[in-house]
Amino acid sequence: xxxxxxxxxxxxxxxxxxxxxxxxxxxxxxxxxxxxxxxxxxxxxxxxxxxxxxxxxxxxxxxxxxxxxxxxxxxxxxxxxxxxxxxxxxxxxxxxxxxxxxxxxxxxxxxxxxxxxxxxxxxxxxxxxxxxxxx
Amino acid sequence: xxxxxxxxxxxxxxxxxxxxxxxxxxxxxxxxxxxxxxxxxxxxxxxxxxxxxxxxxxxxxxxxxxxxxxxxxxxxxxxxxxxxxxxxxxxxxxxxxxxxxxxxxxxxxxxxxxxxxxxxxxxxxxxxxxxxxxxxxxxxxxxxxxxxxxxxxxxxxxxxxxxxxxxxxxxxxxxxxxxxxxxxxxxxxxxxxxxxxxxxxxxxxxxxxxxxxxxxxxxxxxxxxxxxxxxxxxxxxxxxxxxxxxxxxxxxxxxxxxxxxxxxxxxxxxxxxxxxxxxxxxxxxxxxxxxxxxxxxxxxxxxxxxxxxxxxxxxxxxxxxxxxxxxxxxxxxxxxxxxxxxxxxxxxxxxxxxxxxxxxxxxxxxxxxxxxxxxxxxxxxxxxxxxxxxxxxxxxxxxxxxxxxxxxxxxxxxxxxxxxxxxxxxxxxxxxxxxxxxxxxxxxxxxxxxxxxxxxxxxxxxxxxxxxxxxxxxxxxxxxxxxxxxxxxxxxxxxxxxxxxxxxxxxxxxxxxxxxxxxxxxxxxxxxxxxxxxxxxxxxxx
Numbered sequence: 001x002x003x004x005x006x007x008x009x010x011x012x013x014x015x016x017x018x019x020x021x022x023x024x025x026x027x028x029x030x031x032x033x034x035x036x037x038x039x040x041x042x043x044x045x046x047x048x049x050x051x052x053x054x055x056x057x058x059x060x061x062x063x064x065x066x067x068x069x070x071x072x073x074x075x076x077x078x079x080x081x082x083x084x085x086x087x088x089x090x091x092x093x094x095x096x097x098x099x100x101x102x103x104x105x106x107x108x109x110x111x112x113x114x115x116x117x118x119x120x121x122x123x124x125x126x127x128x129x130x131x132x133x134x135x
Numbered sequence: 136x137x138x139x140x141x142x143x144x145x146x147x148x149x150x151x152x153x154x155x156x157x158x159x160x161x162x163x164x165x166x167x168x169x170x171x172x173x174x175x176x177x178x179x180x181x182x183x184x185x186x187x188x189x190x191x192x193x194x195x196x197x198x199x200x201x202x203x204x205x206x207x208x209x210x211x212x213x214x215x216x217x218x219x220x221x222x223x224x225x226x227x228x229x230x231x232x233x234x235x236x237x238x239x240x241x242x243x244x245x246x247x248x249x250x251x252x253x254x255x256x257x258x259x260x261x262x263x264x265x266x267x268x269x270x271x272x273x274x275x276x277x278x279x280x281x282x283x284x285x286x287x288x289x290x291x292x293x294x295x296x297x298x299x300x301x302x303x304x305x306x307x308x309x310x311x312x313x314x315x316x317x318x319x320x321x322x323x324x325x326x327x328x329x330x331x332x333x334x335x336x337x338x339x340x341x342x343x344x345x346x347x348x349x350x351x352x353x354x355x356x357x358x359x360x361x362x363x364x365x366x367x368x369x370x371x372x373x374x375x376x377x378x379x380x381x382x383x384x385x386x387x388x389x390x391x392x393x394x395x396x397x398x399x400x401x402x403x404x405x406x407x408x409x410x411x412x413x414x415x416x417x418x419x420x421x422x423x424x425x426x427x428x429x430x431x432x433x434x435x436x437x438x439x440x441x442x443x444x445x446x447x448x449x450x451x452x453x454x455x456x457x458x459x460x461x462x463x464x465x466x467x468x469x470x471x472x473x474x475x476x477x478x479x480x481x482x483x484x485x486x487x488x489x490x491x492x493x494x495x496x497x498x499x500x501x502x503x504x505x506x507x508x509x510x511x512x513x514x515x516x517x518x519x520x521x522x523x524x525x526x527x528x529x530x531x532x533x534x535x536x537x538x539x540x541x542x543x544x545x546x547x548x549x550x551x552x553x554x555x556x557x558x559x560x561x562x563x564x565x566x567x568x569x570x571x572x573x574x575x576x577x578x579x580x581x582x583x584x585x586x587x588x589x590x591x592x593x594x595x596x597x598x599x600x601x602x603x604x605x606x607x608x609x610x611x612x613x614x615x616x617x618x619x620x621x622x623x624x625x626x627x628x629x630x631x632x633x634x635x636x637x638x639x640x641x642x643x644x645x646x647x648x649x650x651x652x653x654x655x656x657x658x659x660x661x662x663x664x665x666x667x668x669x670x671x672x673x674x675x676x677x
Contacts, residue, residue, distance in 0.1 A: 042171040060187060061172050062194035065164060088170035 024106045027059060027067045032076065032095065032103040039080035039094040042068075068093065076102050141181040146173060148182050155195035157202070158593050199592035246271055246552040247292035249561035251533040252543055255279075255286075259566040262287055262296035262329075266345035267565070269326035270296075271552045277541035287342065288564075290326050290552045295564040298329065298340065318545045321361040323368045326549030330361055330371055330384070337361075337371070339384050352387035362399035363407075363440065366551060372399040372407060379409055381422065390422040400440030400448060408448055408490065410436045415448075417488050426488035431480065434494060438547060439501035439509055441490060443554055448490040449501035449509055450480070479523065495521050502546065503553035510553060512546055520558075531558045 024032070027049075034040060034048035042064060049059050059067075071077040076099035080092040095103070149172045153165050172187070183191075248271055255278035270287040277283040284297040298320075321330040329340045337350040355373065362372040362379070373380045373389075374396045380389040394416050396409035405420035415430040437451035480494040495501060499511040499519070508520045510531070518532035535543070 042167060043174045046171065046175060060190035061168055061175065062187075062190035062192075064171075065168060066194050066197060069160075085170075088173070089166040090170060091167050 023109075024102070025067075026057070027063050028071055029103070029106055030057060030059070031064065031067050031071065032099055032106075035077060035093060035095045036100070036103060039092040041090045041092050045093070071099065075099075141179075142173070144181050145176060145183070149173070149191075152183060152188055152191045155192055157195070157198050160198055199589075202592040203588060246290045246556040247559045248272065248532065248548070248553065248556045249288060249292050250531060250558050251561050252276075252535040253288075253295065253561055253564055254535060254537070257566060258282060258284065259286070259295040259297045259564070262298050262342055263340060263345045263347060265296065266342055267294035267296050268343050269549065269552065270322060270329070270342055271326055271549050271556060272546070273320065273322040273329065273549075274546040275544040279540045281540075283541070285320060285329075287322075287329070290549065290556075292559055293562065293565055295566050296342075298331070318361065318547065320545070320547075321364060321371065322547045322549050323364045324366045324549055324551040325368050326552045328364075328368050328384075330364065332359075332361060337373070337382070337384075348384075350382060350384050350387045353382055353389070360397075362396060362409075363401055363436075365401040365405070365407075366403055370401075372396075372401070372409070374399065374409075381407065392416075392418060392422055392424075397453070398435035398437075400436045402441040402445045402490075403443060404445055406441075406445070406488070408436060408441070410434075415489065415492075417490075428489045431482065431492060431494070434480075434492075437501035438550070439503045440550060442493075442504055446490055447493050449504070450492055450494040451500040452494075452498050479526070481523075493523060495523075496526070503548040503550040505553055505556060510548065516543055518546075 030049045030052060031045055033052055034045045037048070040048060042061070045068075046059050046061070046064060049057055068077060072079075072093075076096060077093050078096050080094040082092070083090050146169060149169050150165065153161055153168060156164065172183075252274075255276065258278045258280075267287075267289050269290040271290040271292070272286075272288040274286055275283065276286045282299075284299045287296045287298065289295065319332050323329065327341065327343055329342060331338045331340060332355060333349075335355045337353050337355060338347050339350060340347045356375045356377070359373050359375040362374045364371055365381075369383060369385065371382050371384055373382055376395060378391055378393045379396045379399065380391050382389045392409070394409055394411060394414070396411050396416075398410045400408045402408070406425070407418045407420070409416045409418065410430050413430055413432070414427060416424055416427040418424050431450065433453050434450040435453045437449040439449040441448055479496045480492065482492040493509075495509060495511050499513045501509045501521075502512050502518065503510045505520060508522050511519045511521050511528070513519055516534045517530050519528050520531045521528045
């Protein structure tokens with residue numbers, strides 16, 4: 001039935017329903033951010049994540065596909081297209097509406113935390129010694 | 136060209152790593168992941184880096200662990216595998232701890248006797264399968280599981296072996312006192328052989344190599360009794376209603392004398408003393424009678440037999456106890472009188488070849504000579520060392536305490552071994568190798584459960600929505616429930632392990648767990664068909 005709605009995945013609805021919404025983990029957050037620009041294939045996501053985090057986060061392939069599996073099964077990401085390049089399989093993934101919503105919620109949550117932190121630092125009276133950029 | 140060669144090699148190595156993924160996941164992901172891995176690899180790379188390999192294996196482990204901790208069948212299997220592994224470890228430890236002998240024989244090696252009788256938890260190995268050499272003691276005993284066997288304590292005091300069920304029914308029948316004159320077995324004076332009566336044949340078990348021989352051509356009568364071994368371990372005196380046979384155990388040749396005897400003893404020089412109801416006769420090794428005397432009424436020749444110098448013969452009260460009388464003089468026409476309590480009997484024979492007779496004061500049975508003293512088996516089951524000259528009598532082998540299941544019967548000492556033996560404190564005994572391999576069985580079951588679990592997670596995937604941490608947390612109630620179920624079992628086990636053998640109950644526990652494991656495997660096979668795979672197979676590009 002629904003098992004074949006999305007190529008490559010079958011979703012155990014009962015388990016999904018039973019699971020509470022959890023915070024996005026760092027790799028998931030970065031993958032969703034990468035896909036927010038448009039459909040990308042696995043290697044593109046890797047490069048994009050490196051770029052987004054300014055080289056701080058280098059996703060490994062296993063981590064990437066662990067995150068993609070999880071996101072796909074939660075319905076946040078779906079298969080966009082498949083193509084064969086140089087006889088290699090390439091799958092493109094895109095953000096679903098739910099994925100965009102979730103990414104936004106997570107981004108807002110993070111932003112509010114960041115703002116609280118920054119405003120408190122300002123309240124203390126300027127930058128802490130050695131932290132460089134304030135104001 | 137070399138680049139392409141190394142690229143192919145790299146691809147092959149990546150694919151080998153990806154084999155760790157559960158099969159459905161691999162079928163759906165392998166081609167795609169290989170493409171990304173190769174794209175991300177540096178141009179000169181010919182093998183996966185350590186961190187890449189660790190990352191891919193971690194992905195596989197997460198997928199499999201998720202299955203193990205979430206899937207109810209796999210979860211039960213894991214619990215059973217863990218319990219079995221623990222049971223195997225406990226059983227192996229228990230066995231290793233109890234089976235290990237003491238250190239090598241001490242520097243002052245020599246025959247020893249333990250100062251008390253050991254308990255049999257676990258029981259010793261069989262003497263025919265795991266021979267431990269000459270024995271100093273043999274007696275009938277049992278363990279708390281109701282088994283009866285003949286115990287052999289090694290002459291070095293460090294080993295114990297058993298002969299299971301030497302008569303078919305080793306339990307002494309009620310009302311028939313076990314007694315060395317009608318015992319179904321007879322330990323040789325050097326402790327190296329054990330004669331056992333099996334029906335109408337006589338078997339000799341060599342304790343040094345575990346081999347059993349049937350004495351050829353010998354047909355024991357119903358009334359036959361094993362009376363005594365010769366000191367060199369070549370002949371056995373067998374008494375019956377028709378007389379006495381001195382049987383060569385190697386070929387079954389017998390020298391027959393017509394005197395029927397109820398007890399007998401070989402002297403160090405080969406003389407044989409035969410005691411009947413009223414007569415004591417002494418024969419040479421060839422069967423010629425060389426002397427005799429009136430036997431003290433109500434007395435038998437004791438297992439201790441002749442003193443090492445061949446001049447004194449130790450006596451014991453006959454089982455069908457007659458008046459306790461003592462001779463009042465010497466010679467064959469001695470009158471008797473009731474003996475004063477606590478007095479030994481000493482009777483000097485008139486003829487030179489006939490030994491003096493010596494009986495201990497109490498109703499106790501001399502088992503063996505020991506450095507000029509006599510080791511006596513008392514009515515209470517202990518063994519005392521009696522000095523015939525001073526009358527001093529000390530307990531040297533104490534009765535067993537805290538064991539209520541079995542009584543020691545038909546105690547025999549290897550008389551030549553005992554003659555030189557020192558009494559030493561009973562130490563841990565080498566009980567020989569483990570007979571039933573239950574720890575091994577439990578370990579095999581746990582390995583089987585683990586293999587089954589591995590196979591199960593190869594083909595079953597649990598939805599990746601579940602994080603591994605959440606999966607572990609969801610397994611906790613199961614673990615608690617399993618523990619709660621296991622506690623009564625453990626309690627039951629502890630309750631039973633005191634009066635009965637611990638090994639037996641480990642066995643029961645292991646068997647129950649093995650049954651649970653078998654049930655689990657069966658269930659998991661049944662579940663496999665209903666479990667929906669996460670990734671439909673066969674979506675690879677080529």
